[in-house]
Amino acid sequence: MDLLDQFFGLFSDFSNPKKRIFLGYIGISALIAFGWLVIVRRASIGSSLRRIFDPKILFSGSAFADYKIFVINRVFTGFISPLLLTQVTIATAVYMALVRSDIIPWGGMAGVSKPVVIALFSVAMFVVDDFTKYLVHRWMHNWPMLWFIHKVHHGAETMSPITVYRVHPLEGVLYAMRGVVAQGSVISLFFFLFGSKVDLYTVVGVNVIVFIFHVTGSNLRHSHIDIRYPRWLEHIFISPAQHQIHHSIAAKHYDKNFGGALAVWDWIFGSLHVSEGQGDFKFGLTKSEGHSATDLKTIYFAPLWEIARFLVRKSVKVKEFVARVVKRTPTDEVREDLLESRD
Numbered sequence: 001m002d003l004l005d006q007f008f009g010l011f012s013d014f015s016n017p018k019k020r021i022f023l024g025y026i027g028i029s030a031l032i033a034f035g036w037l038v039i040v041r042r043a044s045i046g047s048s049l050r051r052i053f054d055p056k057i058l059f060s061g062s063a064f065a066d067y068k069i070f071v072i073n074r075v076f077t078g079f080i081s082p083l084l085l086t087q088v089t090i091a092t093a094v095y096m097a098l099v100r101s102d103i104i105p106w107g108g109m110a111g112v113s114k115p116v117v118i119a120l121f122s123v124a125m126f127v128v129d130d131f132t133k134y135l136v137h138r139w140m141h142n143w144p145m146l147w148f149i150h151k152v153h154h155g156a157e158t159m160s161p162i163t164v165y166r167v168h169p170l171e172g173v174l175y176a177m178r179g180v181v182a183q184g185s186v187i188s189l190f191f192f193l194f195g196s197k198v199d200l201y202t203v204v205g206v207n208v209i210v211f212i213f214h215v216t217g218s219n220l221r222h223s224h225i226d227i228r229y230p231r232w233l234e235h236i237f238i239s240p241a242q243h244q245i246h247h248s249i250a251a252k253h254y255d256k257n258f259g260g261a262l263a264v265w266d267w268i269f270g271s272l273h274v275s276e277g278q279g280d281f282k283f284g285l286t287k288s289e290g291h292s293a294t295d296l297k298t299i300y301f302a303p304l305w306e307i308a309r310f311l312v313r314k315s316v317k318v319k320e321f322v323a324r325v326v327k328r329t330p331t332d333e334v335r336e337d338l339l340e341s342r343d
């Protein structure tokens with residue numbers, strides 16, 4: 001019975017409104033996709049349904065790899081999560097640092113009314129979380145060692161809502177740490193400033209802004225339904241088509257749209273790409289940078305191998321550099337220089 005509970009526990013995200021793949025959100029996303037295809041794209045009801053539930057996409061080799069990674073990573077998370085820093089640890093550390101520093105007075109904004117504090121806190125939690133996701137995501141594309149890991153997510157050649165879980169466990173750990181630090185810092189800062197008035201506006205136990213993000217089709221980001229927003233709105237919120245552009249292998253789409261929910265970060269830092277025309281993107285990795293989209297052994301171990309090779313190459317370069325410097329500097333001269341510098 002215990003084993004059975006653990007097995008069903010692996011799939012608990014489907015019944016948890018705090019998670020993007022909560023079945024309610026997936027159902028709403030399917031309805032939005034249907035409305036988009038029938039009303040905007042003027043497709044027939046039958047062809048719209050066939051497009052949304054396309055077996056060639058939902059049962060592709062890449063999709064099956066996504067499903068297996070989802071289960072494997074859930075098991076891994078069960079083992080690793082007790083070892084990670086908790087939000088309480090970070091929040092306590094930041095809170096103590098704020099108390100010790102005299103930068104802001106303790107309870108300095110205690111006079112602000114409770115509804116305002118709750119609204120500010122709900123917005124701050126969402127915005128800081130989204131901004132740190134943007135930063136980490138951008139680093140994952142720009143730093144070779146992190147790119148080796150993040151490539152696993154971009155290896156998906158077809159996308160479904162489960163693709164959001166197609167990440168290497170090391171990326172999972174990094175994102176979990178990011179969330180703990182970001183949210184822990186906001187919580188402690190707000191408690192320091194506003195005291196016990198701090199609370200969240202929630203719907204079904206979820207920050208109301210996150211809830212709005214999910215019921216407006218967050219799951220369609222990882223899908224083949226290229227819903228676009230008006231151009232001005234795509235400067236504020238990332239549309240499904242914009243995240244699909246992020247996954248596209250077309251050269252003009254490289255390093256664009258790192259944002260999670262908000263597009264403003266991409267707009268501010270010059271990585272925004274608004275959608276144009278009809279999607280029809282090719283997802284995945286190019287031949288030169290890619291490895292298999294389906295072989296689990298490669299998906300899990302190739303990044304580790306690539307990181308090791310990268311580090312060896314770097315250390316060889318450092319050794320060569322040191323050898324060149326030493327060769328150019330006769331030891332006696334170095335000794336004399338050192339003796340002179342002591343005077």
Ligand SMILES: [Zn+2]
Pocket residue numbers: 137141150154246
């Ligand atoms: Zn990416």
Ligand SMILES: [Zn+2]
Pocket residue numbers: 153164222243247
């Ligand atoms: Zn993605």
